[in-house]
Amino acid sequence: MTIHDAIAADWNGQVSRPVSAFAPSGDLKYLSQERRLDILLGAAMPAFSVRADGDTGTACTVSAGGQDICTLERPEIPLLERQAKWVRAYSDLRADRIGEILLQLDDIVSAFSAVSAFDLPSREATAEFVALTQDVAIMVEMQVKHFLRSPRPIAFSERVMPVIDTPDHSTFPSGHATEAFAIATVLARLERGQRPKAAGEGILFALAHRIAVNRTVAGVHFPVDSAAGARLGCAIGEAICALATGGTAARYDFDCNTVPEDGDANTHNPDFNRRDVADFLDAQPADDVEIAAPSNPALGDRWQAAVLEWPDRDAQGGGDADGGEDGAGR
Numbered sequence: 001m002t003i004h005d006a007i008a009a010d011w012n013g014q015v016s017r018p019v020s021a022f023a024p025s026g027d028l029k030y031l032s033q034e035r036r037l038d039i040l041l042g043a044a045m046p047a048f049s050v051r052a053d054g055d056t057g058t059a060c061t062v063s064a065g066g067q068d069i070c071t072l073e074r075p076e077i078p079l080l081e082r083q084a085k086w087v088r089a090y091s092d093l094r095a096d097r098i099g100e101i102l103l104q105l106d107d108i109v110s111a112f113s114a115v116s117a118f119d120l121p122s123r124e125a126t127a128e129f130v131a132l133t134q135d136v137a138i139m140v141e142m143q144v145k146h147f148l149r150s151p152r153p154i155a156f157s158e159r160v161m162p163v164i165d166t167p168d169h170s171t172f173p174s175g176h177a178t179e180a181f182a183i184a185t186v187l188a189r190l191e192r193g194q195r196p197k198a199a200g201e202g203i204l205f206a207l208a209h210r211i212a213v214n215r216t217v218a219g220v221h222f223p224v225d226s227a228a229g230a231r232l233g234c235a236i237g238e239a240i241c242a243l244a245t246g247g248t249a250a251r252y253d254f255d256c257n258t259v260p261e262d263g264d265a266n267t268h269n270p271d272f273n274r275r276d277v278a279d280f281l282d283a284q285p286a287d288d289v290e291i292a293a294p295s296n297p298a299l300g301d302r303w304q305a306a307v308l309e310w311p312d313r314d315a316q317g318g319g320d321a322d323g324g325e326d327g328a329g330r
Helices: 003-007 033-047 077-103 109-116 121-147 175-192 203-218 223-245 274-282 298-307
Strands: 048-053 059-064 067-073 252-255
Touching: 033 048, 033 121, 033 223, 033 298, 048 121, 059 121, 059 223, 067 223, 077 109, 077 203, 077 223, 109 121, 109 175, 109 203, 121 175, 121 223, 121 298, 175 203, 175 223, 203 223, 203 274, 223 252, 223 274, 223 298
Parallel strands: 067 252
Antiparallel strands: 048 059, 059 067
16 A cells, blocks of 8 residues: 555545745746756857858857857967977976866866855855856857867877877867856956956956966967967856846957067967966957846846855955946946
């Protein structure tokens, strides 16, 4: 005999509890975190699109909410040949970085939680936005990689000898750089109320840079891959913030083939160091693009829940760099 037969067998289907219809709401607390992320990703991802530009297919543009937020130019082969010297130079750091490199193969989030402590139960909404940001970044970056398919360092010399398996997709742009800088952008906004231009000298972007450079140390990326990924990541992070707040996002473009006015095309071989990060963030354009919030209110409501998890954010960073608060007046 089952429990049902023993104690409920005489139930005739009569309703014994009053039930009210659920009112429309952006509150997702009744769901598990996995299901909340499904809804947030479903609300955010349709806003993003990726297209190939130009007759030769050497450029790619990412849009959010119908607005262009990032255009990348594919690196020319001669430039990648010159970049091999950087791959060789960075390989000297392998003994020091191997632990990080192996951990970051599949996990870059724990590095950020170590400096921002969003893995606490009291900051579950922030953790969800970090996961959402990485998911969106992966979906976007893989399309960009497909359009701008470029050979990895190992294709240029058997002496590269990467310390990890070389991925099967394009070297350009770096996915690790894209995801790391996107996460840094969103966390800077949530934790400190700062946009990348204001937060660029902080630990979040220093960490994003280290994660990106570790891929060159490992022998699977060129510095220009990370430089492109950093810009794409900031653009994606800015767009996610704007989608959640109904605000604006900065546009980041990158053409690694452009030679400085005082440079030589034959020797042009840019690195990607901390100074480069500070410079491109400081050059963030003032004329942002307006991005409308999606019709699903869940993204905005969950963003506000995440903001409330950082009660000292104004004391740490003091609102937006442009003086607005969470999209209003940005």
